[in-house]
Amino acid sequence: MKWVYRIVSVIAACVFLIPLVWMLVVSIKQEGMKVSGLFDWFTPPYSFAVYGQIISGTKLMQWVWNSFFVAGVVTVLTVLVAAMAAYALSKIPFRFKAIMFFFILAGLLVPGEATIIPLYQVAKDMHLLNSYQGLIVTALASPMAVIVLKGFFDGIPNDLIESVQMDGGGVWKIFAVIMLPLTRPALASMAILTFIGSWNNFLWPFLSLTNDKLFTLPMGIPTLMSQYSEDYVKPMVVNTLSSIPIIILFVIFERQIIKGISLSGIKG
Template sequence: MRKSRAVMGNLLPFIIAIIFIFPIIWMLFVSLKPQGLGISNPLKWFLPPYTFTNYVHIIADFQVLRWLLNSLFVGIVTTIITLIVTSLAAFAISKINFQYKKFIFIFFLIGLMVPGEATLIPLYQIAQSMHILDSYIGLIVPGIASPLGVIVLKSFFDSVPKEVIESARMDGCSLFRIYYSIVLPLAKPALASIAIFTFIGSWNNFLWPYMITFSDHLYTLPVGIPVFNSNYSQDYILPMTVNAVSSIPLIIAFFFFEKQIVKGISFSGIKG
């Protein structure tokens, strides 16, 4: 009884883990199959022959790599700018005395209540009148306007003791210097957490880039993959290769940075 329980206890997490990664493994195997192969026995997907020609074909003849780079570019730039502007604003609210501070903080809090999806239609009109549709700016800028980072960072900055700031002031440090060399380094875990959330949000953003891109060289992956598949899906193999090409860099990055990612996410839970 006890033994069977122990086996169950070890087996269950293992089986679930296999179920979770199985579709990804399957995708990788399918992408290695010669094109046009029809397969009725599902186990045959995993057996040879293998070939890399699909990858060569996808990377050489289509824009998939370009879309991958677009996604990375938009994600990275959005993340970097978000970190800069939100930490600057949070610093001002936390550490500088100015009029209407409370009012401005509440004004930022309002933004938390607004789900981005509910303002997409007017946002599109605004972007159109600003002539930033179908451009990198249009892809990036609306993504940095979330006040969540300001609020998280503000509460983090608040915990930096006043004395530290004041003694630095005494030594003649400028405000920017204090922000850059004292407060920011202390806030690293919070910054990492915001960076991860912003990047994942941008990486998975579907509707906005879908609405505003018209040129295929500006597509991000979530937008490009459906267009590719609707035009070229004759079988499983090419779509799965496209899926694999767009996932492999992320999977590799995940293996390298798993600890940091997990830390960043758990940080937000404790804070919240």
């Protein structure tokens, strides 16, 4: 039966790769090409001239940098804040801890679209619109990361914490020396999922940005695509340049991404 699974897996992989291969091939065709049949998409002549036009004549690379910068900062700060919150809920006794945990858990039941109007009003009052700060600060709350990390922290024996306390270690030393190193796989998984979520975020940048120099890729690409409605090559070049960074990251962190999805219970 193994060879049956392998054949099915190869066929499924080929099916999913067809759009990617088509995008790459069309992106190196000459601008203004005429297509009269299926094979015209894959036949010469080829040219990389459009790549130069897109890179030098649009803000696409600026948007790539914006996406990397925002997603990177959001990932680091979100995981750090979630880890501290999970540590407090798991190992630090304080009043109303159970109520606080259920309050965070309830955050999973509220769709992001339901909070977008009050979030916009708060960002407006704090003068965070049209800024990197507005893209970053508003994305730091992650109930999922807190709950997943708390589950890992709960599994750490209290004897380890007591041994550090006997050596004179305080709350922050316990957090840095014991909690973070022992939950590194969970931290990495949450970081990857947070990065992907921030990279793909469209709604909040769409509402909070009007300066095209601050656009992220999900916001900038539709704006750019509207200019090339009658051309095939330029949209494919834009998609290719936008996809290459995230494809490279996926190839490097494939195992961690799959592990993160299994840890969080997210499907799809």
